[in-house]
Amino acid sequence: MNKNSNHTWKLGMFVIIGITVFILTIYLIGKSQNLFGSTFVLSTKFKNVSGLTIGNNVRFSGINVGTVDDIQFVSDTSVVVKLIIKDDVQKFIKVDATASIGSDGLMGDKVLTISPGRGSDKIIADNGSIRSTEAIEMEDLMKGVKVSVDNAGIITNQLAQFSSKMNNNNGALSKLMTDQNVASSLEKTLLNLESSSNEFSTFTKKMNNKKGILSKLVNDEKLGSSIDSTITNIQTGTIELNETVKAAQNNFLLKGYFNKKKKAEAKKLKDSLKQK
Template sequence: METSKNAYKIKLGFFVSVGILIFFIIIFFIGANQNLFSSKFKINTNFKNVSGLQVGGQVRFSGISVGTIENIAIINDSTVNVIAIIDNNVKRFIKKDSKASITSEGVIGDKILTISQGSTKSPEVKDGASIKSFEPIEFDVILSSIKVSTENAEIITNELAYLLSSINNGEGAIGKLMNDKGMAEDLDRTMTNLRKSSKGLEENMEAAKHNFLLRGYFKKKEREKEKLEKEAKEQAEKSK
């Protein structure tokens, strides 16, 4: 009887010890994930809309998890303050002109706070300092914009289809022009007359150049043209 009680106590003690060990292991991993056992500092930033960001969410810098969100508080009707706890090892890399933004892990993943790299000339951020932020782009706004663009594209496609159909059926001025043989011939004759008129004008201008009374005028124009070309050439040579 005494032996069975001792065996029971040994088993009970073993299970209790294992349970305590597992408990401490869990606490260790949670603490390591939340940076509870490392030196850390705080920064804060403000947003108009935190877009689903939650306390305990990750803080990333250069794609690496460097801290967690400690607190999210509404300051007023247009400002939400976010406080982040960050590993002190990366403090020297975060600058005063670094900016915070809210992004997602993947397309529909959890929201995280991302800190951008600042300029190398800017001093490093101090503990408790506030940095500027980029407002997050709502996924619903993107979908709404895509929907509007799709609807507009559909309207344009329908209008083009109607226009081409009208042209093919000979409706409208363009349709009549393309399908009416007589109108096409009239347009062809008009273009021929314009070309003849243009040729006649060129011949008249050439004759005017040889006219005694107008010869001096055209020579003056030629000299001015040559002078301008010479000045342009000299200017190009100077700029080389």
């Protein structure tokens, strides 16, 4: 009799514990799925849901506020995601809010995140729809990383070539850094350049000195006019001298002299041609 009662007591305890665990499980699942509270429905569209599944959490400002209730294909480039959100959060979600898909940690489950709107004060209605922003795919991220690594490899090779040329004693830059003669020559060149620059500076100062003849020649209009007049007089005198010489050649007193001079020049030219 005692054995039967002991067996019955253990069986009753096992049943009670099983029922308690079952009820607790149902409660936790219902709570996570918002089965026991007041909720409202939102929807959003994505081109790619990036591994999002039904039952994943929905977060607003970093707080879990709902779950993903349904995922349906509309077309080959559009997927509608239906969300169940706690009713007390509705007043904080505006019509210009946006939805995006992220991860719960580096390798965690996917999470749909609702970002608050900025420009509107209108509260989203039940069964309303919000815009979405596409998530960055891991494949695209890895492609970007690969491009960066390839570029880093190219830069490393170029630096290696540059350092190799730097260490080559035949290179101009290597000689500049290691050859004392080249360094001295460059130093002398720089000194000469500095000296020339100083001399040019002195020259320009003298040019700008109004007392100098060159400055007057450039800037003094009276001196310029005087020089123009002098040159004009010289040209005029040259023309008059040529006319005087022509007149002397035609004068009967000097005509014989000029004829003899022409004959002597012609004979001299003839003798020089014979010698050639």
